[in-house]
Amino acid sequence: MAIPRTRPYSGPAILSYGFRPFFLLGALYSGLSILLWLPQFYGELALSTLFVPVDWHVHELYFGFLPAIVTGFLFTAVPNWTGRMPLQGNGLLALVLLWLAGRVAVTFSADIGWVTAMAVDVAFLIAVAMVIAREIIAGANWRNLKVLLPLLILAGANISFHLEAHFNGVSDISRRLAALAAITLIMLIGGRVIPSFTRNWLVRENPGRLPAAFSRFDVLSIAVAVAALALWTLRPEAEMTAAVMALAALLQFIRLGRWAGDRTLRDPLVWILHAGYLFVPIGFALIAAAIVLPEHVSPLAGVHALGVGAVGGMTLAMMVRASLGHTGQALHARPAITFIFLAVLVAATVRILAAMTDSHTGLVLHIAAFAWMAAFCGFAVVFAPALMRRRKAD
Secondary structure, three states: OOOOOOOOOOOOHHOOOOHHHHHHHHHHHHHHHHHHHHHHOOOOOOOOOOOOHHHHHHHHHHHHHHHHHHHHHHHHHHHHOOOOOOOOHHHHHHHHHHHHHHHHHHHOOHHOOHHHHHHHHHHHHHHHHHHHHHHHHOOOHHEEEEEEHHHHHHHHHHHHHHHHHHHHHHHHHHHHHHHHHHHHHHHHHHHHHHHHHHHHHHHHHHHHHOOOOOOOOHHHHHHHHHHHHHHHOOOOOOOHHHHOOOOOOOHHHHHHHHHHHOOOOOOOOHHHHHHHHHHHHHHHHHHHHHHHOOOOOOOHHHHHHHHHHHHHHHHHHHHHHHHHHHHOOOOOOHHHHHHHHHHHHHHHHHHHHHHOOOOOOOOHHHHHHHEEEHHHHHHHHHHHHHHHOOOOOO
C-alpha cells in the first residue's frame, strides 16, 4: 500500500495519516485495559459501568480496540484504492476524540446513563463508515464498497450489545454478531493481503511454489464461513451449526494452505500473517467440537481462538507491517518485533488451553493477560517514536 500524494500538511505528524493515532492509541488501550479486566474478573475492582465485567471485556475488544485498528488500516488503504487524499488534521482529530469519548462513555455509563453511553459509543463506527463510503463513492471505487458491510454489521452489533445489556442484564447474540463482523473483515482483508505479501516475499527470497490466485474456491470458503457464523450467532447449540462450522473450518484450513505459508518461516513479518489467520479455522473447529462434545470442549475455547487468536494476531501483524512501510522503515522484523509476535501467539494459545481445561487459575489467566499486554504495549513502545515523528515524504 504505497502512500498516495497528499496535500501540504504542517500539523502534528501523528495526525498526518489515519494509521498513526489509531494504531498507537488502539494498541495502548488494548494492552492497558487488560490490567482492568483481571481485577474485575476476580471481583477486586468495580468500574462505574452498567456492563457486567465480562460484557465490558468483550465489548472493549470488539467495539473499542478493533474499530480503532480497522479505522487506521482503512483510512490508510482507502486513499490508495481511490486515488483521493487521506483524512488529515482536524478531521482526523475529531474522529480520534470521538473514539476516546466512546471509551469514556462505556466505562462511566453508570454515571451518564445507558442511552447516552450508547449514542456516544456507536457514533464512532457510523462516522467512520460514512467517511469511507464518501471516499469510495467519490473515487468511483465501487468494488471496495463491500468493506462497508462488516463495518455496518459491527455498528449494528454494538447497538444490539447495549440494548441486550440494558434489557437482559447481559449480552448474548450481539457478542457472536460482533465476532461474525470481525472474522468476515479478516477473511476479506486477509484474503487480499496475505497471498500478496507472501508472493512478493517468495519471488524475492525463496523462489518456488507461490500462493494460489483468488478463485471461486475463496468465494465458496468465505460464503460457507459467513453462513456458519450466522448460524452460530442465532443458534449457537444447534447440530446444524456444528456441521456447517466443521465444513467452514475445513475450507478455511485448505484456503490457508493454498497461500504457501510453510515456505515463509524465515521472515516473521510474513509468517505471522499465516499464524494469525490459522486461528480462524481453529476457532471454527473448536466451536463445532464444543457443540458436539460439550462435556469435553468448552464453547469459550472457540470464542477465544477467534477473539484473542484471529483478531489479536491479524491486527498486530497488519499494524506492524503498515507502520514499518508507511513510516519509511525497512520491512524487517528486528528482535523486538519478533517478540511481540510471539507474545500475542502465547496469549492466544494459553487462553485457548485454559478454556479447554476449564482452568481459570490466577497463573494461567495472568500468563495470557500479560502476554497480550506485552504484545500490544510492546507495539506502542517500539513504534511510538516513528508514529509521532514526521516522515520525510509527509
